[in-house]
Amino acid sequence: MKSYKNMSKEELLALKLELEKAYEDAKGKGLNLNMARGKPSAAQLNTVTPLLSALQEDADAVTESGIDCRNYGEMTGIPEAKKLMGDMIGVPAENVIVCGNASLSIMYDTISRSMTFGVNGSTPWAKLDSVKFLCPVPGYDRHFAITELFGIEMINIPMTESGPDMELVKKYVENDEAVKGIWCVPKYSNPQGITYSDDTVRAFASLKPAAKDFRIFWDNAYAVHDLYEEHQDTLLEILSECEKNGNPNMVYEFCSTSKVSYAGAGIAAVASSKENLEWMKKTMTIQTIGYDKMNQLRHVRYYKDIHGIQEQMKKHAALLRPKFEAVLEILDRELTGLEIGTWVKPNGGYFISFDAMEGCAKEIVKKCKEAGVILTGAGATYPYGKDPKDSNIRIAPSFPTPEEMAEATNIFVLCVKLASVEKLLATKA
């Protein structure tokens, strides 16, 4: 196919007429499709059913070591759940605290604690003149929302195919004491599906932060979320890498079963050095008597061990693959060679990231909406909702059916084409 960029004004005008007609036809269909939400489909949730009846009798509520999960206590979680969550991310159970139903809440609490009480005895961040976080972009809007809420200044770090630009990370972390953290989704990143290379992880582990209370917020949300058995990304385990490099306290790692069991009713955990966990526990013991151990035990009884989780993930993958492929097939077929957008084919995770021509993302999202296809708002993948190039769009294929995804993607590529033609014509005007 001919690149739009090589087209003459006349060619573009002719193409525009054609696309506009197709777009009007599409709008006439009165569609109502949603590619915005990174949530599992009902079909996926239906593969988890036995979890519901994993605990039935009073005796079921007691752990191997005799903890009655119906009662108070065991603030850091039951041993079996620590093992299960630890195995999911490759860290020992003793480095894990299992909490409630959402890793996002643990991250929020971790930021809130650092603001009010400091980090392992450091000055509370709220008392400093300036606190900065590095934000690999595009990234996860809910991370950025937390740091924005607490008034933390966010600095964009471009992503590469192997993770964040580590030269830039190193420059900031090692020279600016106000840089206290970095948000990372190291495996099947949100939204690009990129897994950090071993070199990237090692570069993180060997950082020499200017601030003693600098921490890597390692949101390993998609640790076991492969789409293909034959192409599985692997991520170097960062806690042990940091320890090897004399930085044992530099990482907080977060994970959950939100996209393993139930998005609203899974279990979540934080993993870190013992010293970091001790610091967390100091405030946690005031904040709660304990998290929901029944749900922890329910998960342990159903999955048994990491193999149970892996089997579960194969079922999710079988349902997700056709949806990802429906999107990718249409992007490939319709947009290859046009030079109006790029995208990455991920091996796992929940998203496909699309980069439109500069200055086109908002217009594409708007056009899609008018034709009945809802996308994540343009800019959402950047701090403050500001994509400096107005280029990135996050596509979430998980919730609709493959047929709906195909229909929605056809509208999407149409809108990409039309917005790009309009943009190119405007520059030629």
Place this chain on the structure above:
Amino acid sequence: MKSYKNMSKEELLALKLELEKAYEDAKGKGLNLNMARGKPSAAQLNTVTPLLSALQEDADAVTESGIDCRNYGEMTGIPEAKKLMGDMIGVPAENVIVCGNASLSIMYDTISRSMTFGVNGSTPWAKLDSVKFLCPVPGYDRHFAITELFGIEMINIPMTESGPDMELVKKYVENDEAVKGIWCVPKYSNPQGITYSDDTVRAFASLKPAAKDFRIFWDNAYAVHDLYEEHQDTLLEILSECEKNGNPNMVYEFCSTSKVSYAGAGIAAVASSKENLEWMKKTMTIQTIGYDKMNQLRHVRYYKDIHGIQEQMKKHAALLRPKFEAVLEILDRELTGLEIGTWVKPNGGYFISFDAMEGCAKEIVKKCKEAGVILTGAGATYPYGKDPKDSNIRIAPSFPTPEEMAEATNIFVLCVKLASVEKLLATKA
């Protein structure tokens, strides 16, 4: 029985010898009993078993209005759970947000939010020179722990038989702008089992706080926790009283099913004015995508409505009464007339509060411990763990069996007698 206070030195010395012999005998038994923990017994938890299987099939996970509780969303809780929790405390569902497994965490979050972000637009408390909370005493140690953690100055307010000393409350709240809150357990208070009178509630509702961001932290933990069907305390509903008095935003009310269903795996809620809830939601929406709706639905399906909860509470009461009565019978029989202690017979709740002679509480707890009976630490019922009279001891009868409670209480009264005799002799020395 003869008052110890009227005994001569010789009588006391003779009594001391006798008590010391009994105490040595008791120590020889090698007991290991615990009256410290306000947690339900296994027998109580065993009355909740059908809750476990309330959700079995995929279709069970969907609410009346079509919410799939397995998935993300509905941050403020499912409508059915709002109704159930609202009915438990007598407020409309629209004033309720249902959260996770612990009201303590909601209280912590509420304090933390006020410190960092202020209250409905007020200056964040952390930015003020002085923030004070009123603490009716004796009270709940975990309340005091939260305010202490955040550096909030706590002021003791004596309890009366009808609630906190409202003259004093009024004086502080209406004259000191630094007074931002008061901790209340208004029904079957922890530890005294006192229920605030209608006059007390009305006095609260008609306060004219000096600080616009003053809030009553109304921890209605024992709203349905009656011990006797024939003697049930009633508590005036404070949200509507405050509204009547032009103070619609003055109260945060907290409740949970921790002592209705499972102590570790119940559901908890906050009730307040719509304006207050809107303010909470502003940060809550950053903190979480939603709480565990499956557990909310599990509770709704099992209890169905407030009548289901009331039936449940009768079962708990039947198991708790003999334990409370075992303690009270022995206190009555062994200590009446001796003038070495006072106690209140509660109609509900989880505790019996005992006031020893001044300066004796620590010694009694120590002596009990040496004889194998664990009590809540003396002072725990006061801010900073400091009981100015060293007098109050909290007895928690719920966890042991009635026989164990009787055995433990026999040791307890022995230690009360011995410590009191020693104290009286010391003053005569």
